[in-house]
Amino acid sequence: MASCKCEQNLESQYQELQKVFDKYRTVQGALIPLLQEAQEIFGYLPGDVMKKISREIGVPFSKTFGVATFYSQFHLKPRGRNIIRLCQGTACHVRGAAKVFEAVSNDLGVDRNETTEDRRYTLETVACLGACGLAPVMMVNDDTHGRLTPDKAIAEIKKYD
The missing domain is CATH 1.10.10 (Arc Repressor Mutant, subunit A)
Known part of the structure; x- marks a missing residue:
């Protein structure tokens, strides 16, 4: 961003x-x-x-x-300092992306395409990040994190506080 x-x-x-x-x-x-x-x-x-x-x-x-x-590049609501993109593509889905999303969503207290009240994070889902070999995968800003579990995803996000 x-x-x-x-x-x-x-x-x-x-x-x-x-x-x-x-x-x-x-x-x-x-x-x-x-x-x-x-x-x-x-x-x-x-x-x-x-x-x-x-x-x-x-x-x-x-x-x-x-x-x-x-155009998806434009945003009509304020966004967080850190943009979290969770892949929901086929490889990620098969390897547990839904559970990763649920854990991150619950931890942050926001749903898809929402921003935390403190504007630290915006949580988005994407169709594919092009890193299927790392599934499930997410990006936080420009950093890619793969082979995620729900706990690992939350731990990675906490590093951006």
């Missing part, structure tokens, strides 16, 4: 967003890059930010919202 500037205060975030608007003002088809940079600034795409983007570039909000919800 790219580091966001979400620790800044709201006023400075909007100032930063204004610089992004200035950068793309004359660029045709700039909606996706604008959304990407706005998400980098805020850590996610708040509704008021998407409305401001729509107004600035003169596109209907429905189009901006449609693009933001179509």
